[in-house]
Amino acid sequence: MKKTLLSTLVVAMLLGGSGACLAQAPAGGLKPLVTVSFSGYNELLSDVEFLGNLGGNPEVGKALEGFLVLATQGKGLAGLDKSKPWAVLVQTDGMQFPAVGYVPVTDLSQLLDVLTGMGITSEDTGDGTFQLETEGPPLFVKEQGGWAMVSNTAETLAGAPADPLQSLGGLEKKYDLAVRASVKNIPPMMRQRGASILKDLAKLLPQWLLGVNGANDALGTGASEKAVDQLLSEVDDLDEVLIGWALDQSTGTTFLDLEVTAVEGTKTAAQFAQIAEMATNFAGFDLPGAAVTGNWANTLSDAEVAQMKSRIAAYRAAALKYVEDEDLSAAEVEQAKQLIGDLLDVAEKTVETKEGHGGVVMMLDPDAVTFVTGGNLAEGAKLEGVIKQLYQLASKDSPELAQLVKLDAETHAGIRLHTVAIPMPPDQEEAVKLFGPTLNVVLGISETSIYLAGGSDAMATLKQVIDKSQAEAGKQIPPIRIAVAATPIAKFVAANAPDEGAKMMATMLAGQLEQSVGKDQLTITGKPIPGGASIRLELEEGVLKLIAEVGKIVQQQLMGGGGPPGGAPF
DSSP states (O other), rough: OOHHHHHHHHHHHHTTTTTGSSSSSSSSSSSEEEEEEEEOHHHHHHHHHHHHTTOOOOHHHHHHHHHHHHHHHTTTTBBBBBSSSSEEEESSSSSSEEEEEEBBBBBBHHHHHHHHHOOOOEEEEETTTEEEEEESSSSSEETTTEEEEEEHHHHHHHHHOSSSSSHHHTTTOOOSEEEOOOOOOOOHHHHHHHHHHHHHHHHHHHHHOOOOOOHHHHHHHHHHHHHHHHHHHHHHHHEEEEEEEEEEEETTTEEEEEEEOOOTTTHHHHHHTTTOEEEEEOOTOTTTSEEEEEEEEEOOHHHHHHHHHHHHHHHHHHHHHHHSSSSSSSHHHHHHHHHHHHHHHHHHHHHHHHHEEHHHHHHHHHHHEEEEEEESSOOHHHHHHHHHHHHHHHHHOTTHHHHHHEEEEEEEEEEEEEEEEEOOOOHHHHHHHHHSEEEEEEEEEEESEEEEEETTTTTHHHHHHHHHHTTTTEEEEOOOEEEHHHHHHHHHHHHHHHSSSHHHHHHHHHHHHHGGTOOEEEEEEEEEEEEEEEEEOOOOOOHHHHHHHHHEEEEEEEETTOOOOOOOOO
């Protein structure tokens, strides 16, 4: 069993990807479909050692090499060029999908000898080509220019590029591991098959998720099918999709990129062209010590504006019809229609600005929670008028609101602030601990902005955000950025988790994180790239240490419960 598993792993690592070739490669007309890049053995070993040092296990690199020596009966990876990258190239002519794996070698015969000792035999078939006998279908390998080229037919090797580096286009330098798919080269047959499957799912999804039938079923199915049609239209416009991972030892961070580009001249390409770093007046949400911060700044396209206005119009018609059908007096109907109209007018005017700017921040202390969010607005005075009329209507039925709500409580930096004090149920001890006997809510409005804050320190935190935003007015920011800090979250859990075990673990993890002051964030950042857009997920050094520590704990628990043996992970 061990030999079977080990052989499978070796073939997967050294020769994986070549099995995608389904038939003999045609002589010409091939287009790239999928490209896989791996930075190489030395880079892998360096990353493992770096992570091992972070996790307090500096010997993990030596342990890996020792395992390889043991697994190969003392031969190690003789014949492998450890300094060069690996690659897999999958191509298509529209009907077939020949694929070739590229493993860098210094001596193919030595590497084949290593594989022979692991039960993978080879036979010279002439012209420098060897047939490998594995537990699955045979593979063929040939050395050319320092590369062991691997596929499942000798004919595919004969027509394959001799050097994969040109096809990689620098992926091996930017990422430790990357996969690039050329969407535009997906054969029409595959596109049609995929579209058919998605459309069938669109018809069934509302029933599976909602259990609806009749008219509601038709409505849900229509919305689902429309969403699928829009998705397929956007996919048809795509050029390439790239997923790449790297460990940056110079900064102590690791990141995962998703990049998408569109074919020039398409509708999706025009939408991507609008994505850019922009000047915003809402940059003040990035407060020091926050557990969560986020900012966004986007320009809506004409199509997006039209779509949103269409939704507002549909909502307006439905809301007005509902009011007309209720048992209200003529005066009440007229007032309700006016309030609904004013509120949706504000929404429509805001959409027409074509701006989508805003942010969010959450502050976590062991015994307090505060959040603030906000963004751009049009016709703020009209919105305030609606709010004040709603307050007057509610006060007639509930006079006690006068004790809880303060309209125009104060004005700060041109923002009119309205407050609500919501009593917390005395029996909700955890809520009272975090928010106090009352939950303080603050609504801030100007003609061009709106803010909402809540929590134990709502007013002061909101003022911080407003002041910082005005001090940094016009600051350039990416289209979207969200940052989560692990240290305040761990401290909060340590103080408030109902389970003692969770408290102990969170306390320990918080102590670990404090050793990486200022390097404890997980961030998601969206930005423009030529012809498209990208999203990056990045983990800082402190989070990597945290993951390593959790891994140790999990492995120790498994070992204690009879789990697999082994040393602590990195």
